[in-house]
Amino acid sequence: MLDEAIELYHQKLGAFEVTSDVSDNEILSVLIARDRIQAGLNDITQISDEQLFKIIELDTRLKQQAHKIKQLAKLAEWRTNLNVPVTSWWWFLQTPSHPLDNFDWLWNALTIASLTSSLSLVIDISTRFLSGGAGFLSSFAVISQSVLTLLTVGGVLTEAGRKGVEQTLSRFGIKTYLWQETKFGLSALLLLSLICLKASLPEIAKYFNDRGLERYRASEWDNAISDYERAISLDPDNADVHYNLGRLYEQVRDVNKAQTEYRLAIRGNIAIAYNDLARLYLRENKPGEAISLLFKARDLEPQLEQRTLSEDQQILMYEIRKNRGWARFQQKRYADAQAELEDAIAKNISLKDINYPTYASAYCLLAQVLEKTGNPKKALVQWDLCNRYGNPRQPEEDEWMGIAEEKLNKGNK
Incomplete structure (x- = not known):
């Protein structure tokens, strides 16, 4: 009878050892075999040495499976239910300790700290994506990182999740x-990965800024x-985007709103x-x-004194x-105003060649300055240039062009 029980114990334990995905029934059958x-x-005294050594060997192998049994079985x-006596040690298996287990508290604390930081980043990044409006890229970014975070948190902090992770490991x-x-x-x-995603937000914002520029040029305002x-929600300190939105x-x-965006843009020291x-x-x-803003713009562009300048x-x-x-x-400093306007016209006459749409403003303003200083004939020349080159899409130039027409009509009579 004992030989049969030992053989059954051997078979059940052997099958249990080679199977990674074991069931409660398989664990229970091993423990019951040990009961027999x-x-x-x-x-x-009636047991042979060979039988004793075999039992000791099998018990040693059973103890080596203690963690797997404790993890998967409902031993308690x-x-x-079975009213198991405390002398039946195989029903009270304890996982053997390893020196590295002494530091599990540290790893657990670091894991909790990492997950807490991850959750904070997920909230921050998701808020940035969603505050700029819904879209495929925004939705994908929010959903993917949220699902990944929830899976990781669930796998570490919940009982079912821990079992799943430990089975996988x-x-x-x-x-x-x-x-x-x-x-x-x-x-x-x-x-x-979340830190890298947050660090890449300025690049993603640049993508939206560039697309915004394309749509702006196509009048898709x-x-x-x-x-x-959306670019600003991802990178609030991007001065270029604030300037483009202000424009x-x-x-x-x-x-x-334009003034608000320009004020935010000047934090990035953008001269324009x-x-x-x-x-x-x-x-x-x-x-x-x-x-004061104009002198600051001038100070930010010292290269403007060079002879060779780009169109911008x-x-x-x-x-x-x-x-x-x-x-x-406007300050009624007419001599200074005339010098500035004549200098602007003289040094930037080539703007006509690059089809810049607002270069007529200097003529319009100079005409007004000349009238204030008692030079009506010279003012008429500037009014003619103002009316000829003015751009009615610019509010101030449209107003000045109307004045220019009146002045020219009176002058021709």
Whole structure:
């Protein structure tokens, strides 16, 4: 009878050892097989040495499976239901300790810290994507990182999740004493991926900014505003995007929003943003606010003194000088205004060749300055240039062109 019990024990244990995906029934059959061995050990004097050595060998192998059994089986529930005596040690299997297990508390703490940081990053990144409006890229980014984070958190913090993760680790042959370190590694990998995603937000914002520029040039202004706002939600400190959005708001005549965006853009020390904000102040007859911005714009572009300038630099130099002349005119400093405007016209006459649409402003302003200084005939020449080259899409030039027509009609009579 004992030989049969030993053989059954051997078979059940052997099958259990080679199977990674075991069931409760298989574990229970191994433990019951060991019960039958114990029933045959009532009189140890009647047991041969060979049988004893075999039982000891099998028990050693059973103890080596302690972690797998403890992980998968409901030992406490079974002990209660079957009224198992405390002397039946195989029903009370304890996982053998490893020196590295002494540091499990540290790895657990680091895992919790990593997951907490990951959740904070997920909330931050998701908020940035969603605040710019829904879209395929935004939805994909939010859903993918949220699902990945929830899976990692569930696998570490919930009972069902821990069992699933530990079963997976067991299938991959990872030793049990390395499980806590592995869980920390997974949480750290998640945290690192989220950090990399957050670090890439400025590049993603640049993509939306570039697309916004394309849509702006195609006069798709609503779509351009949407792209710029999404870019700002991803990278709030991107001065270029704030400037582009300000320019678009100015295009659609929303001056208050344009000023707000230009103010945000000048934090990035963009010279043209200083200039354009100053121009909006001049439209409101606020020369004091404008002049300081114009000198700041000039200080940010020291290369404008060079002889060889790009088209953008020529335009900016013209705009700064023209707007300074405008500011001095509003301050009734007519001599300074005339010098600035004549300098703007003289140094940027080549702007006609690059089809810049607002170079007539200096003529319009100079005509007004000449009238104030008692030179009506010279003013008529400038009014003619103002009317000839003016752009009615520019609010101030459209107004000045109307004045120019009146002046020219009177002068021709």
